[in-house]
Amino acid sequence: SDEKLDLKDSKWEDIHVITGALKMFFRELPEPLFTYNHFNDFVNAIKQEPRHRVHAVKDLIKQLPKPNQDTMQVLFRHLKRVVENGEKNRMTYQSVAIVFGPTLLKPEKETGNIAVHTVYQNQIVELILLELNSIFGR
Numbered sequence: 001s002d003e004k005l006d007l008k009d010s011k012w013e014d015i016h017v018i019t020g021a022l023k024m025f026f027r028e029l030p031e032p033l034f035t036y037n038h039f040n041d042f043v044n045a046i047k048q049e050p051r052h053r054v055h056a057v058k059d060l061i062k063q064l065p066k067p068n069q070d071t072m073q074v075l076f077r078h079l080k081r082v083v084e085n086g087e088k089n090r091m092t093y094q095s096v097a098i099v100f101g102p103t104l105l106k107p108e109k110e111t112g113n114i115a116v117h118t119v120y121q122n123q124i125v126e127l128i129l130l131e132l133n134s135i136f137g138r
Contacts, residue, residue: 015089019099026103033068033075034124036108043120046127053127058135061128072128073136075104080132097126 011017026033034042038060045056061069079096086092101121110117128135 023100023103026100032104032106033072034105035064035068036106038064039105039107042105042124043117046120046123054131054134057124057127057131061135076128076132076136080129083129093126093129094122096129097122101125 007018032039041060042057045060046053048056061072064072079100082089082091083093083096101124102118105121105124107117
C-alpha cells in the first residue's frame with residue numbers, strides 16, 4: 001500500500017516479519033516473477049548438462065519482461081548478500097533456494113509432480129545465486 005513505513009520502528013526488528021512480507025509480495029503477484037509460460041523452459045534448462053545450464057537460464061531470463069528481469073536482478077543480488085552473511089544468519093545457497101524457489105517459480109496449474117517441481121524450482125534459484133555475475137553481469 002501507499003502507507004509510509006519506518007523500518008527503524010521496533011515492530012520491524014524481527015527479520016522474519018520482513019522476510020515474510022517479501023515472500024508474500026512475490027507470492028501474491030498475479031503471475032510469478034518467472035512467468036508461467038516459461039516454467040517448463042526453466043525446468044528443461046536446469047535438466048541440461050551442468051556446463052549448459054547457466055547459458056540456458058541466462059537466455060531464458062532475457063526473454064522475460066524487462067520489469068521481471070530488473071526485479072529479479074535486484075532480488076537475487078540481495079539474496080546473494082544474505083548468503084554472504086551466512087555465518088550470522090545461517091542461510092546457505094540451498095536454504096535461500098528452498099525458501100524462495102516455490103514462491104518465484106511455479107507452474108500455472110499444479111500437477112501431481114509437486115515434489116519434482118520443488119526440486120527443480122530450488123535448483124534454478126540456487127543456480128542463479130551461485131552464478132549471479134555470469135547471469136546478470138557485475
